[in-house]
Amino acid sequence: MPAITEDTIRELAGFRSGGAPVVSCYLDVDGRRHVRRQDVEAELDHLLRPVRDHEDRDATSTDFAQIERYVRDRLDRSNARALAIFSCAARDLFEVIPLPVPVASRVVINNAPAIGQLEALVQELDRFGVLLVDKQRARMFVFQFGELIDRSELFDAKPRQYDSIGERDLVGYDKAEQHVDELVTQHLRHAAEVAFELFQQDGFERLTVGAPTELAPVIEGLLHPYLRSRLCQSIDVAITAGLADVREAALRVEAEVERAKEAALIGRLRDAVGQGNKGVVGLEATLGSLVERRVDILFVSQGYRDTGWRCERCGYLCHKGPNCPVDGSQMHRVDDVVEEAVDAALGQSCKVEICADNADLDVMGRIGALLRY
Numbered sequence: 001m002p003a004i005t006e007d008t009i010r011e012l013a014g015f016r017s018g019g020a021p022v023v024s025c026y027l028d029v030d031g032r033r034h035v036r037r038q039d040v041e042a043e044l045d046h047l048l049r050p051v052r053d054h055e056d057r058d059a060t061s062t063d064f065a066q067i068e069r070y071v072r073d074r075l076d077r078s079n080a081r082a083l084a085i086f087s088c089a090a091r092d093l094f095e096v097i098p099l100p101v102p103v104a105s106r107v108v109i110n111n112a113p114a115i116g117q118l119e120a121l122v123q124e125l126d127r128f129g130v131l132l133v134d135k136q137r138a139r140m141f142v143f144q145f146g147e148l149i150d151r152s153e154l155f156d157a158k159p160r161q162y163d164s165i166g167e168r169d170l171v172g173y174d175k176a177e178q179h180v181d182e183l184v185t186q187h188l189r190h191a192a193e194v195a196f197e198l199f200q201q202d203g204f205e206r207l208t209v210g211a212p213t214e215l216a217p218v219i220e221g222l223l224h225p226y227l228r229s230r231l232c233q234s235i236d237v238a239i240t241a242g243l244a245d246v247r248e249a250a251l252r253v254e255a256e257v258e259r260a261k262e263a264a265l266i267g268r269l270r271d272a273v274g275q276g277n278k279g280v281v282g283l284e285a286t287l288g289s290l291v292e293r294r295v296d297i298l299f300v301s302q303g304y305r306d307t308g309w310r311c312e313r314c315g316y317l318c319h320k321g322p323n324c325p326v327d328g329s330q331m332h333r334v335d336d337v338v339e340e341a342v343d344a345a346l347g348q349s350c351k352v353e354i355c356a357d358n359a360d361l362d363v364m365g366r367i368g369a370l371l372r373y
């Protein structure tokens with residue numbers, strides 16, 4: 001499976017279907033919500049059911065079949081909380097991108113891949129630097145979207161008598177220890193330089209350091225100020241750890257950082273609503289703000305669904321129908337107006353935050369928005 005990168009997105013953006021329909025499917029496969037594989041299949045079925053009667057029914061039936069086959073036979077959830085699947089059987093396109101972050105499940109049928117949600121995720125997700133050090137080794141990794149994109153290793157050999165100094169010569173102990181300290185400090189300085197080199201090459205937004213307790217404050221003090229300002233919580237991984245363990249620990253820190261960012265945004269939403277200033281919560285109010293194109297950031301609790309109505313004439317979205325309050329025409333009933341809201345927000349270039357397990361948002365109605373005005 002290809003990792004998500006800006007290249008992958010550019011490739012999809014440049015895909016030409018020649019008029020054939022392209023099925024884009026964002027699927028929540030998170031094991032905490034969909035414990036069994038059958039639960040994921042049921043989720044997919046729920047998504048596909050309303051679009052099976054699409055006007056391009058014959059053209060898309062192969063796409064639906066290969067998406068279903070993939071989810072049934074080849075689903076690998078070890079590295080993914082969601083999948084983005086793009087299928088255009090007529091032009092031999094079938095691409096599955098595992099996503100380490102939650103998404104809103106949705107299916108879009110259009111003449112081009114619906115990449116808005118992917119683009120939003122890539123912009124939002126930080127590049128992560130991981131620096132592991134001990135007294136003579138340093139390993140630096142850069143991850144993006146859970147994938148390793150760069151690495152560098154450093155080994156500063158210790159002098160031959162290093163281990164025995166101080167044990168044999170108690171009189172010279174202080175001097176020897178000082179000498180060792182100097183060597184270690186020198187090594188850590190090298191490690192900080194390696195970290196900065198990769199920063200200059202790859203430009204990561206966050207850095208986490210894994211180091212023995214006594215070395216941690218030293219290495220942090222030696223980091224370039226640009227890197228120090230990007231430090232987040234430290235990581236507990238041995239210097240000899242395999243790449244998979246490093247990656248997993250990095251994803252844990254990343255998830256923690258994401259959660260904190262999300263909590264801060266939801267805090268802003270709660271304050272805005274409390275002050276009656278540039279914030280709405282609840283389905284009807286949020287849909288209203290979307291229709292008025294006032295939304296800056298749309299928040300949705302993952303898995304939230306509700307029925308509603310859409311006006312074909314003016315695009316009005318609401319929870320209760322059937323008549324459009326704008327032009328009075330008979331609206332179209334939709335199975336999931338929340339999905340329509342996400343589509344509308346992406347279409348208006350709003351940011352969309354899908355929040356997993358955020359109790360505050362759940363209490364406020366599972367959907368809300370910070371407004372531009």
Ligand SMILES: [Zn+2]
Pocket residue numbers: 311312313314315316324325326327328329
């Ligand atoms: Zn209308």
